[in-house]
Amino acid sequence: MNAPFIRNHQYNLIKKQAAMVQRACNTVADPKVVESVRYSAQSKIVEALPEASEDQRLALEKIVALQTLGDFGQYLRELESDLIGFQPVTDKQIKKLFPKIKKLKVPDLAAIDLRFVTYLGWTDIATSKLFLVYARSGQLFGIEGRFTPTNKKGTCFLCNRQEEVALFSAITKSKPANASSDYYKAIGNYVCVDSGVCNRNITDVAALERFIQDIGGSSR
Structure with a gap:
């Protein structure tokens, strides 16, 4: 039995590619075009998981043979057993990330x-x-910041999808060498109002990791 090897954002990418192949199967009459979409999806999925073993890669590559709605559903359900869950965390661990928030609601x-x-x-x-x-x-x-809803849709900087967004502004902990004691710099980005929606959309963690690096988020 394979050890879990797919992270949530990678699974979202697989779902996105599977949806594109399924849509091509249902709407495109030219078999060559459908085949091109299939192998493009396969390539993007394999590239997104470069550390997959031979057996794991074979499981991913099954996307090229899927035909029916049931096939696509089974493919994704089988891959769910290969998901790596978010690192187990406790309330206490989270609160230690935000020591200045005395009554943090977890x-x-x-x-x-x-x-x-x-x-x-x-x-x-x-x-x-x-x-x-x-x-x-x-x-x-851990990162905390001001959360200002916009009451409209926009592009989330984390998942790069059009969703209802809020302006998220966090103060960076890094300072120039000659900065005064009251120096501060805020970095703002538009982010999904609903983090659950964002987690279902996100297919790449580069923006998130870059943001954490720029802010200098608290770590444990």
């Missing part, structure tokens, strides 16, 4: 299926703040 972790989580994100309406927790190489990173 989400109900027991109610979250960590297989489908790239980052933990939640808002505190009372303080108009958004909190993000991300795990990388066994280390947890």
Whole structure:
């Protein structure tokens, strides 16, 4: 039995490619075009998981043979057993990431299926703040920032999809060598209002990891 090898954002990419192949099968009459879409999807999926073993790669490459709606559904369900869940985390660990927040409200972790989580994100309406927790190489990173809803759709900088967004502004901890004691710099981006939606959309963690690096998020 294979060990889990697919992270949530990679699974989302696989779902996206599977949907494109399924749509081509249903709407395109030219078999050559459909075949091209199939092998393009296969290539993108394999490229997204370069460390997959031979057996794992064979499981991923089954996308080229899928025909019916049932085939696509079974393909994705089988891959769910290969998902690497978000790093197990406790309320105490999360609170240590935000030591200045004395009454931090932590989400109900027991109610979250960590297989489908790239980052933990939640808002505190009372303080108009958004909190993000991300795990990388066994280390947890936490970022907090001002959360200002726009009440309109826009492109989320994390998942790159059109969703209802809010402006997320966080203060970077890095300072120029000659900066004064009261120096600060805020970095703002538009992010999905609903972190659950964002986690279902995100197919690449580059923007998230770059943001954490730029802000200098707290780590444990």
